[in-house]
Amino acid sequence: MLATAQASSTGFHLGAISHLRHLPEDRSGILGELARTQAIGRQEVLFHEADDAASVFEIIQGVIRLCRLLPDGRRSITGFAFPSSILGLSFREAYVYTAQAITPCEVRRCGQAAVTKLLDSGPQIRRQLLGIVSDELCSAQDQMLLLGRKTAPGRLVSFLLWLAAKMAPEQTVPTHVDLPMPRGDIADYLGLTTETVSREITKLKQAGLISLPMPQRIVFVRLKTLRQIAE
Amino acid sequence: MLATAQASSTGFHLGAISHLRHLPEDRSGILGELARTQAIGRQEVLFHEADDAASVFEIIQGVIRLCRLLPDGRRSITGFAFPSSILGLSFREAYVYTAQAITPCEVRRCGQAAVTKLLDSGPQIRRQLLGIVSDELCSAQDQMLLLGRKTAPGRLVSFLLWLAAKMAPEQTVPTHVDLPMPRGDIADYLGLTTETVSREITKLKQAGLISLPMPQRIVFVRLKTLRQIAE
């Protein structure tokens, strides 16, 4: 059932490009009835790096971490996936990262063949799928800039504001964010250590920029200053 | 010779492409006769970040740097483009980085519309274009791991070996590499400073792992050790 009408992704031209990089298209149900819904327990692995890329996933509920390992065990988290994210659109033989549930999740899965069929089914949906991959590429480059050229506080604040926007897309002015992932995951995402992440959070609290009712909840107190720190 | 005419930045768009972790498909001329060939002078800009993404480019000759700027001037180079790379496959409204020639270049350009047409022309070419974007995403993640979890010598050696493979793909055992870009570009690509890049090169030389007949030429002396350092 194609109840969810595909939002047209044809050009918006509003000038203020940087905010519009990731247009809020409605992608819900892009995989349609080709997909089967499935529950995933906390810490469960959807697929491993280098596994045969057999399936594509759409996250319905929960948060998933995407990570890569160096031979000596150093870990890099390349991204997090939230509801409506698409995972595994590789168009290649193997997955390039491991996907693991941080919280209990609900996902829809469908085979690569179904995606190929989807791609052949028309220019509209094609554009949408390609846009998804393009957006991923764009955020990957944002992340490179963060890792290569921002300091620890800049990285952390950028992350907190980004996460708040991801978790509550409807809010233009975020008030707080609840961290679904442990400090270690944040560290591996930001190229820092758990200790540094913790210390920087403490500093923000002591500077009165955030408050911390509990370790998993960050309340933004001086949002404007935070935005400056994130640059 | 071209005087240093600052190229006006009227809109072109572009994405970026490189690396071939996967199969060595022949992509030469993938844009076909839809494209027009064009010469680009050193330091000339193909397109700017946030410009309307109007064209797609294929590099025929030369090396191009792709970069992003932070408001305060810090720069991050997100990639380099070599012959046979495709730039600007964004499937979005605007380019997400600036593309600038490091050496004199020859490129083929064609409009986005032509790419769309190409995409509609069959599953074969579709797979190829999608594979290109997927490969880009994969290298972007490699780079995140490098920036987040490798030390200065690890980053530098990884880069040198990677560059050697890019510049002479036919050689399985590289003997040397000629750097087309200045130290500052390498630094902005690796998330370091010019001074650190220079010092690390000096250290490799003093350790007898490389030799340096001239600043732009790196000769690999103990390849195996270098590979270990790169991990």
Add this chain to the structure above:
DNA sequence: CGTGTATTTGAACCTCGTCAAGCCGGGTGG
């Protein structure tokens, strides 16, 4: 031969990683 740029080198400083310990909260079992 003089000028400007790229590269190298030096010294002081500082951010962040490392190692180690302490803290807090939840769950389990006595």
Add this chain to the structure above:
DNA sequence: CCACCCGGCTTGACGAGGTTCAAATACACG
């Protein structure tokens, strides 16, 4: 109900790795 344990988080002391600032050198170009 309490004692204990265990994992995640915080805090402290210390040092290494990289940045910053400054200057010397080398090189290409006019």
